[in-house]
Amino acid sequence: MKRSLKKSLLAAAAGVAALTATGGAVAFCGFFVAKADTKLFNKASKVAIMRDGERTVITMANDYQGALEEFAVVIPVPVVLEEGQIHVTENAIIDHLDAYTSPRLVEYFDEDPCRVYARREMAMAAAPLEDEIVVTANRIDGYGVTIEAEYTVGEYDILILSAEQSDGLAAWLKDNDYKLPEGAESVLGSYIKQGTKFFVAKVNLEEQAATGLKYLRPLQVAFESPRFMLPIRLGMVNADGKQELFVFALTRTGRIETTNYRTVKLPTGMDIPLFVKDEFGDFYKSMFEEQVDKEDERAVFLEYAWDMNWCDPCAADPLSPDELRELGVYWLGADGGLEEPRAQPIRPIRPAPQAQNVFVTRLHVSYDAEHFPEDLMFKETGDRSNFQGRYVLRHPYKGDAECEAADEYRTELPKRFEKEAQTLANLTGWDIDEIRDKMNDKGQSFEEPKKEPWWKRLWGGDKDKG
Amino acid sequence: MASGFLKDPRIYQIMTLSGVLAFGWFARAFEIEPVQFAAVVIACCAVQWLGSFLIAVRPDFRSALITSLSLTLLLRADTVWPLIAASAIAIGSKFALRLGDKHIFNPANIGIVAMILMTDAAWTTPGQWGTAVWFAALLAGAGMFVTYRAARFDTPLIFLGTFAALMIARALWLGDPLAIPLLRLQNGALILFAFFMISDPKTTPDGALARAVFAVGTAAIAFVFNFNFFNTDGIFYALAIMCVLRPLLEFLDPAPAYRWSDPVPPLRLFKRKRRATAPHTMPAE
Numbered sequence: 168m169k170r171s172l173k174k175s176l177l178a179a180a181a182g183v184a185a186l187t188a189t190g191g192a193v194a195f196c197g198f199f200v201a202k203a204d205t206k207l208f209n210k211a212s213k214v215a216i217m218r219d220g221e222r223t224v225i226t227m228a229n230d231y232q233g234a235l236e237e238f239a240v241v242i243p244v245p246v247v248l249e250e251g252q253i254h255v256t257e258n259a260i261i262d263h264l265d266a267y268t269s270p271r272l273v274e275y276f277d278e279d280p281c282r283v284y285a286r287r288e289m290a291m292a293a294a295p296l297e298d299e300i301v302v303t304a305n306r307i308d309g310y311g312v313t314i315e316a317e318y319t320v321g322e323y324d325i326l327i328l329s330a331e332q333s334d335g336l337a338a339w340l341k342d343n344d345y346k347l348p349e350g351a352e353s354v355l356g357s358y359i360k361q362g363t364k365f366f367v368a369k370v371n372l373e374e375q376a377a378t379g380l381k382y383l384r385p386l387q388v389a390f391e392s393p394r395f396m397l398p399i400r401l402g403m404v405n406a407d408g409k410q411e412l413f414v415f416a417l418t419r420t421g422r423i424e425t426t427n428y429r430t431v432k433l434p435t436g437m438d439i440p441l442f443v444k445d446e447f448g449d450f451y452k453s454m455f456e457e458q459v460d461k462e463d464e465r466a467v468f469l470e471y472a473w474d475m476n477w478c479d480p481c482a483a484d485p486l487s488p489d490e491l492r493e494l495g496v497y498w499l500g501a502d503g504g505l506e507e508p509r510a511q512p513i514r515p516i517r518p519a520p521q522a523q524n525v526f527v528t529r530l531h532v533s534y535d536a537e538h539f540p541e542d543l544m545f546k547e548t549g550d551r552s553n554f555q556g557r558y559v560l561r562h563p564y565k566g567d568a569e570c571e572a573a574d575e576y577r578t579e580l581p582k583r584f585e586k587e588a589q590t591l592a593n594l595t596g597w598d599i600d601e602i603r604d605k606m607n608d609k610g611q612s613f614e615e616p617k618k619e620p621w622w623k624r625l626w627g628g629d630k631d632k633g
Numbered sequence: 634m635a636s637g638f639l640k641d642p643r644i645y646q647i648m649t650l651s652g653v654l655a656f657g658w659f660a661r662a663f664e665i666e667p668v669q670f671a672a673v674v675i676a677c678c679a680v681q682w683l684g685s686f687l688i689a690v691r692p693d694f695r696s697a698l699i700t701s702l703s704l705t706l707l708l709r710a711d712t713v714w715p716l717i718a719a720s721a722i723a724i725g726s727k728f729a730l731r732l733g734d735k736h737i738f739n740p741a742n743i744g745i746v747a748m749i750l751m752t753d754a755a756w757t758t759p760g761q762w763g764t765a766v767w768f769a770a771l772l773a774g775a776g777m778f779v780t781y782r783a784a785r786f787d788t789p790l791i792f793l794g795t796f797a798a799l800m801i802a803r804a805l806w807l808g809d810p811l812a813i814p815l816l817r818l819q820n821g822a823l824i825l826f827a828f829f830m831i832s833d834p835k836t837t838p839d840g841a842l843a844r845a846v847f848a849v850g851t852a853a854i855a856f857v858f859n860f861n862f863f864n865t866d867g868i869f870y871a872l873a874i875m876c877v878l879r880p881l882l883e884f885l886d887p888a889p890a891y892r893w894s895d896p897v898p899p900l901r902l903f904k905r906k907r908r909a910t911a912p913h914t915m916p917a918e
Contacts, residue, residue: 353808353809356807357807357808357809360807361807393862393863395863421753424758424761426759426760426865427816427817428760428763429760429761429762429763430760430761465763540812540813540816541812541813541816541817544863544865546756546759548756548758549710549711549752549753549756550664550709550711550756551711
């Protein structure tokens with residue numbers, strides 16, 4: 168990074184006039200081309216990016232549900248990729264990364280108010296969120312479109328195309344029976360002028376059958392590019408409504424953020440009502456949507472930023488060195504460390520002495536063409552401070568407690584519940600009365616307990632007389 | 634003294650930058666620790682005092698305060714040390730790197746450039762201002778006022794105009810929607826840079842023509858950094874490079890040096906020819 172920067176400085180100093188020099192490279196991401204009238208559900212994608220200097224490994228997970236022969240993806244890539252630069256990995260790794268970084272719910276149980284306060288913490292796994300990526304493909308000939316390379320990797324048949332003109336590429340796509348959405352041509356043209364190649368993949372049905380799997384595995388590509396970005400523009404052309412994107416960055420120095428959009432931290436650390444435990448997925452979705460609105464639909468959200476060595480509380484164990492290496496973290500030794508079972512989330516894992524030196528950032532963005540006209544541009548910062556989306560359930564003390572402090576505690580509870588209700592309404596935009604009802608059902612009552620007169624306990628218990 | 638104090642455009646600049654900082658703090662939840670801000674202010678003022686002491690002049694903390702505000706707004710770090718180092722480099726450069734009777738670099742700019750080149754511990758956050766149009770407009774309006782009073786009304790406009798023209802030309806060439814250059818132009822950091830950094834009268838050429846070349850050159854270099862080398866810190870490098878070239882521009886278009894107490898010029902879009910380069914016979918006021 169630093170070296171290329173110096174080169175850049177020299178170059179710029181040498182030639183202020185070098186304005187017309189064409190840009191180097193474009194990195195990538197998928198877009199989905201609906202074939203015929205088949206509706207492709209391309210609402211959400213999960214992308215892991217290893218980035219170190221200019222070295223980049225991108226892993227695109229997909230949860231494609233449609234017919235396999237109709238699956239196809241077109242991805243702008245900066246260079247013609249060799250076969251060794253393309254790889255297919257397991258969904259489980261991305262799922263693990265997702266689980267490790269996902270927003271989490273923690274529970275605290277109030278102690279007997281008559282005793283000294285002490286806290287116990289329990290972590291719960293966040294409900295894994297459903298997401299999907301979608302992707303698309305094709306065949307070729309003529310049109311000023313050149314097949315630079317052709318590979319079969321895993322269950323995918325892959326072509327690397329270069330095109331001279333967007334209309335050629337568009338015509339090729341159309342002639343191959345792909346409904347090219349309106350507006351795609353100009354976006355393709357923009358990428359072509361920036362020197363981009365196109366990575367086109369479809370499913371090789373025989374190979375796919377040989378895997379014995381019912382789903383498609385994530386595609387990975389490795390390349391070097393000065394440009395740290397994800398092209399989202401093609402994907403927005405044919406989308407109606409918003410798309411969800413999760414970006415998991417694995418870096419050495421620190422957190423990443425977007426440079427052409429604001430990166431905003433998700434609200435975190437709030438006490439929320441107990442019933443959310445049963446609907447944490449809904450809570451998270453509603454909260455996210457509400458925050459998107461609050462930021463005028465123009466922000467990218469930071470959901471997790473942590474050193475991969477540890478977590479507290481852990482929604483899932485940190486990834487093993489083997490898994491990280493699979494995702495492109497090339498600086499880790501080839502033979503992994505401890506192979507840990509993927510158990511329930513749980514207690515904190517403290518920083519290990521042998522540092523892996525991998526920093527993970529989870530970004531979440533809900534985007535459409537109106538609010539996100541440009542591809543996502545990233546930069547790596549030096550920020551290594553930890554951040555997680557974490558929400559707290561506080562169980563009131565249920566036991567019998569008879570003392571002055573207990574009375575006070577019980578009268579404080581309704582106020583506390585009300586605050587939790589307000590917080591939740593504020594975070595999610597849910598109706599406050601419904602929240603209160605649900606809280607009541609869960610035993611979080613807003614009624615002030617009848618306060619016993621002070622003298623009731625004066626001479627002991629329930630003596631009616633005397 | 635009182636009226637002279639109010640005529641100093643730095644007062645307005647300090648007020649505007651403070652307002653922006655407050656906005657960032659409260660409305661944008663900027664990651665600026667109060668202790669970091671305090672450290673930057675103290676470091677800047679301390680180095681200013683030391684430098685003034687060494688060259689035996691009365692220390693003036695107004696510029697140091699502007700530099701600390703700029704650094705706080707544009708540079709981020711996890712700890713205070715990178716920010717203190719940036720402050721020391723920024724103010725130190727005013728005393729150490731001089732040519733003739735002017736310092737070469739824009740202080741906050743060289744502080745930022747030095748830190749991002751030397752270490753990963755400090756970074757800029759070009760995206761964190763968001764693109765809220767009203768915010769940009771407000772900032773631009775305030776900046777306009779400040780720079781107008783500083784008789785450098787032209788620099789931000791020429792810089793932004795050139796940068797906008799280049800980005801729009803690029804978008805047209807690529808067939809991109811104009812929403813893309815507009816998105817970039819609304820970037821708060823860019824506007825902040827244009828109105829509060831590049832416009833510094835002490836580090837821009839005094840001649841109107843040289844100043845225009847200076848602004849155009851900065852925009853062009855920044856554009857190359859941004860779109861050819863994909864470097865988001867392009868504006869900062871561009872200004873540092875143009876500051877190195879500035880003596881040449883000043884040599885080609887000589888003009889009397891700016892003083893903070895110079896009277897505010899009447900607002901007019903077209904300067905009378907020759908007047909700008911006419912010899913300055915009497916110091917103002």
